[in-house]
Amino acid sequence: MSAGADGRASLTRVEAEVRAAALRVEHVEVELDLLGDALPTFGSRTVIRFASDVDTTFVDFAGEELLSATLNGRPLDLATWQRARIPLTGLQADNVLEVEGRMAYSSDGEGLHRHVDPADGQTYLYAMSFLDAAPRWFACFDQPDLKARYAFTVTAPPAWTVLGNGPAVAEGEGRWRIEPAHPLSTYFTTLVAGPYASVWGEHDGIPLGLHIRASLRAELEAQAPDMLAVTAASFDYYHRLFGIRYPFGEYHQAFVPDFNAGAMENPGCVTFRDGYVPRGRVTRTERATRAGTIAHEMAHQWFGDLVTMRWWDDLWLNESFAEYLAHRCCTEATSYALWPEFGILRKDWGSVADQSPSTHPVAGNAAPDAAAALQNFDGISYAKGAAVLRQLAAHVGDDVFLAGLRDYMNRHAYGNATFGDLLDAWTGAGAQDLPVWAGAWLSTTGMDTLDVEHTDAGVRLVAMAPAGGEARPHTVQVGLVDETGGLTVLDAVDVGTEPSAVVPVAAPAVLVTPDATDLAWAKVRFGTDGWERVLAALPGLQDETASVVVWNAVRDAVRDATLDPAFALRVVEAALPTSGSEIVCASVLGFALDQLAGVYAPVAERAGRAERVRAVAWRLLRSAPLGSDRQLVAFRQAVRSEADPERLRAWYSGRDLPEGVEPDPELVWSVVERWSALQTGTDLLEDALAHDSSASGQVHAARARARRPDPAAKEAAFRLLVEPSSAGAYELYATGEGFWAVGQEELTAPYVARYFGEIGRTAAFREGWALGQVATQAFPRTAADEQTLRLADDALRTDLAAQVGRAVTDGTDRLRRAVESLRKWS
CATH class of the missing domain: 1.10.390.10 (Neutral Protease Domain 2)
Structure with a gap:
């Protein structure tokens, strides 16, 4: 018996090419013993039949314990198992490898994940093998170009459903066999088992x-x-x-x-x-x-x-x-x-x-x-x-x-x-x-930028490459928005390989959009006076596709610090209530609340801007048909921006709700989460959890706890993010989402430096998707100031795991853009 491997080695491209050239994997037989599902581990035995042109290679095994390994009947030295690899030497032309071990159930959504449903105490399993997680539940040559035929034999409680990459055939009580019809790559092998x-x-x-x-x-x-x-x-x-x-x-x-x-x-x-x-x-x-x-x-x-x-x-x-x-x-x-x-x-x-x-x-x-x-x-x-x-x-x-x-x-x-x-x-x-x-x-x-210039001959469509980049070809259709909101789409024109193209325009337009049909991959602008034109034209523009292009341009220009967020909020107030698209309304309202009234607003102005966003949501709500999707979308955003905890308490109790709005579990929890962010009490949270202790309820409760404006609650939430715990991945993500609440900047200020000082150490006890996602969700996104940027830049000069480094890099860029905007427009 050998103890757990000391870390995991990420497969390199060179290693994969060498192994693919040398091996031909013919068949993989996996036997899983899932009885005793309350145990932290399960039994996994793999038999791999493969041909080899070399003497030496390795197999991937990321188990908790390696119980035995034999190659062509010869026992292997278990002590050679290092960094989730078992070296294989003395290979023959045709080989049989047998590996048996105890594998750990996961709680991070990779490998064989186990979830105990709080609603009924029942256990549910599923396997996630992407990108390199297959060795967490069976031994394999884990790379996409070593496809093989598989067979899985599963022993589990008889009442369970068992599913996989092929039909699950019962071979007796509590035993199933799954044989996919065609060769598979390791990364998309799976198993789903439970009641x-x-x-x-x-x-x-x-x-x-x-x-x-x-x-x-x-x-x-x-x-x-x-x-x-x-x-x-x-x-x-x-x-x-x-x-x-x-x-x-x-x-x-x-x-x-x-x-x-x-x-x-x-x-x-x-x-x-x-x-x-x-x-x-x-x-x-x-x-x-x-x-x-x-x-x-x-x-x-x-x-x-x-x-x-x-x-x-x-x-x-x-x-x-x-x-x-x-x-x-x-x-x-x-x-x-x-x-x-x-x-x-x-x-x-x-x-x-x-x-x-x-x-x-x-x-x-x-x-x-x-x-x-x-x-x-x-x-x-x-x-x-x-x-x-x-x-x-x-x-x-x-x-x-x-x-x-x-x-x-x-x-x-x-x-x-x-x-x-x-x-x-x-x-x-x-x-x-x-x-x-x-x-x-x-x-x-x-991204290139597509812009327009008004000339006597019509409209000049201009394509500009990003700094240091080369021109790329674009085929686009220019759109003309008239004073009634009507849209005329012109014939397609090519631009990019040539820096500009003149498009004849027969009639004046309130707004000219370079890409009315949303086919380009480019940043879109509307000329030197374009934003005033957007403010005039967008409220009447009913073409959904063209309006998407304009809204995306507004968001991009705010992030580029070329449009004042305060002006962008005026556009939202003027144009969104007339939009006929629920998905546009939901997306733009979210942007307005989180960005225009959040990180892109001076701290002192955030509450006032949030109230303006709330007013837009209520305008949408009141104009929507009762019981419509539009009404529900607007009310969801109204809840997120509500500033009166007593009004939220009434909604939680089912009182004073707008006619046509019926509470459901998700809407009730959104009320609880917003209420929790406004005061230090916990009675609504505790009552909601008592009525809904489901897995979804537990995640909502984690987000609500993290939002509480209470020093002890913040400390507990932060420790959950940066220290080992038994919390599930979703609860960790929700905790990160809830921690940095707008309006709590003074309370959370001490945690900015702590994030950059401690998040890197989470790589010692997390890996894969969960490592990067927690680092992303926990990033101090509301702290838009120069001091935060200095701390972030210092952290990026340290040795961070790849997933954490990417999270900090992207979070810092988003924050830097907000700081630049505040510097320019405040």
């Missing part, structure tokens, strides 16, 4: 299953028809699009607790965060967002699962394509038109990432190891990549775009490929000059 509630269906011969923990059965059953309809429509769409039938047999979608990502594309068994099955009322916008995620993960079954990247620097191929295809699928095949959502949420997310110091090219990042690759799993890999692919489809034509994609799928099915292979497929389909296009868009960083 899950299920809804079953079938479409086009494909068995369908939806699963969630039993305490959310009613919510799943109520929302299942919509999810199954989106699933069926997406299958039909992708079958037509790819020309290849779904290859992985059954299709399960499991909504699991404490999930870090939105979802994970495990073939045949996709895992989602259970927040996609909300408690209480579900707005159409929320259903649309869920539909986009369902379509995104299904697209991965082809792009990512059927054909898999060779190394992590092509991660963008998976995510950009799934992002692009999901929005296309939902818009064309379901009742949810998602391109406005892509613009107002996803593109804004990506543009922030692309303008930060941590920006990186979409493709060709040459990640030296898996840990570095994880840092590029961001809005650039998703949103920018998808926006660029949308441009490419328009550039080469849909027929060429899809023909190349189908050829790529057929050539590399069940194997691995690179971006170069995809370019070859598109070129073979008739695309021209793709290396030039790829060099301009995929190998560069930063």
